[in-house]
Amino acid sequence: MKKRLLGSIEVSEIGMGCMGFSHGYGDIPKAEYSVEAIRKAWEYGCTFFDTAEGYGALLYGEGHNEKLLGEAVVSFRDQVVLATKFHFRGELPQTDAEVEAYIRRHLHQSMKNLHTDRVDLYYLHRVHPQVPVEQTALVMKKLIEEGLIRGWGLSQVDVDTLAKAHAICPVSAVQNLYNMLERDCEKDIFPFCLEHGIGVVPFSPVASGFLSGKVTAQTSFEHIDDVRKFVPQLSQENMAANQPVLDLLEEYAQQKKATKAQISMAWMLKKYPNVVPIPGSKNQVRILENLAASEVSLTDEEFRTLEERLDQIPVYGHRGNVEFDGSKMSDWGKKK
Secondary structure, three states: OOEEEEOOEEEEOOOEEOHHHOOOEOOOOOHHHHHHHHHHHHHHOOOEEEOOOOOOHHHHOOOHHHHHHHHHHHHHHHHOEEEEEEOOOOOOOOOHHHHHHHHHHHHHHHHHHHOOOOEEEEEEOOOOOOOOHHHHHHHHHHHHHHOOEEEEEEEOOOHHHHHHHHHHOOOOEEEOEOEOOEOHHHOOHHHHHHHHOOEEOOEOOOOOOHHHOOOOOOOOOOOOOEHHHHOHHHOHHHHHHOHHHHHHHHHHHHHHOOOHHHHHHHHHHHHOOOEOOOOEOOOHHHHHHHHHHHHOOOOHHHHHHHHHHHHOOOOOOOOOOOOOOOOOHHHHHHOO
């Protein structure tokens, strides 16, 4: 698989979001299946794996997803890039020293979970309104200097906050919601990141499965741990209204002998040189299908026509920038 840069960190141009093995999409697979899936992704050519300390925390305990990923890659740890995330919750740190101690404690627990002595890309999962992002940036600078992390990132962040953080310690990557139905990042985030050498890592690049065409009005989201019930585009009304996007993708899928999901990711890979999508799935077949989007290329003319037609289609059920209050763990199961 071709490579791209997140700051100075080289990764496969498509990564793997591991959340679904622990959280977000209903019943989870057996651990052996999940470990095997991650290893198959690596064998395919994926070198970039994304997790977080909170994935699976509510039902399976803190660090559940990190431990699965750590077990899966232990034999080839030095050949992959591991990204994980922490969040501020509970009794919040106030002073610079308290913030540093808090982040170090969470980082060391994540490293233990991942069976590693460093984290390649360490994200602040959500910017907490009571903990200035500048404090976090100062700590990240120290951690990079000490070799405990190679780079750092922010998730679901606006450009003003990103600029504040980047001025203190260069940001390697921004992990925001971005796909054909959610294009807010095109206005400010992508221009800023392109100018400053920052990678953009879209989560939900296939719009929670909608752009694959496999999530339909008949799909049930009733499981207690299915975040899709909170995605506005997945209401029956909005799925019907957004059908023209699927129709457009199907045209290209037939022309390119690809799937709709692959076309949706090929589109963003063509559009931005600094984008590295991390599709997430708990199904091994789907995981390899997503990674195979790297083999689908759009010509300049195909891309231009796709862009023009996409711009003419109204989108229903805008989700936008998700705010998260890290002090409320009850919110964790509802939002990515």
